[in-house]
Amino acid sequence: xxxxxxxxxxxxxxxxxxxxxxxxxxxxxxxxxxxxxxxxxxxxxxxxxxxxxxxxxxxxxxxxxxxxxxxxxxxxxxxxxxxxxxxxxxxxxxxxxxxxxxxxxxxxxxxxxxxx
Numbered sequence: 001x002x003x004x005x006x007x008x009x010x011x012x013x014x015x016x017x018x019x020x021x022x023x024x025x026x027x028x029x030x031x032x033x034x035x036x037x038x039x040x041x042x043x044x045x046x047x048x049x050x051x052x053x054x055x056x057x058x059x060x061x062x063x064x065x066x067x068x069x070x071x072x073x074x075x076x077x078x079x080x081x082x083x084x085x086x087x088x089x090x091x092x093x094x095x096x097x098x099x100x101x102x103x104x105x106x107x108x109x110x111x112x113x114x115x116x
Contacts, residue, residue: 026075026082035072039064051077051097052089062105073102 030036039047043064049055057065065073077098081091 026079029071029075030079033069033072033075035068035076038068038072047101048080050101051094052080052086057101057105059108062108065102065105066109070102073098 039061043058043061046055046057046061047065050057077094080086081089081094086094
């Protein structure tokens with residue numbers, strides 16, 4: 001019985017350390033890549049609304065999002081999901097909307113303009 005308790009404690013410690021390490025990895029990615037300074041506030045709000053609520057993102061802000069880079073985009077979305085304010089949201093739905101927004105912006109930015 002005592003060994004069962006030791007294993008239970010070890011399992012909880014392992015899971016807790018894993019979650020803390022995952023958060024630190026995201027924070028390190030964000031810091032090393034200067035992710036928080038690469039987009040202007042208006043475009044950050046548009047991207048946020050597009051992913052976490054119902055909204056669209058302009059071509060200008062798509063350009064800023066693509067320049068931000070997929071690594072920063074993913075790390076920022078995942079870190080936002082860790083915020084207790086968003087605990088009622090479905091992570092799978094948010095990740096799917098995040099990927100959809102990224103792919104739509106990438107396609108929009110990569111496509112030639114109609115006037116060309």
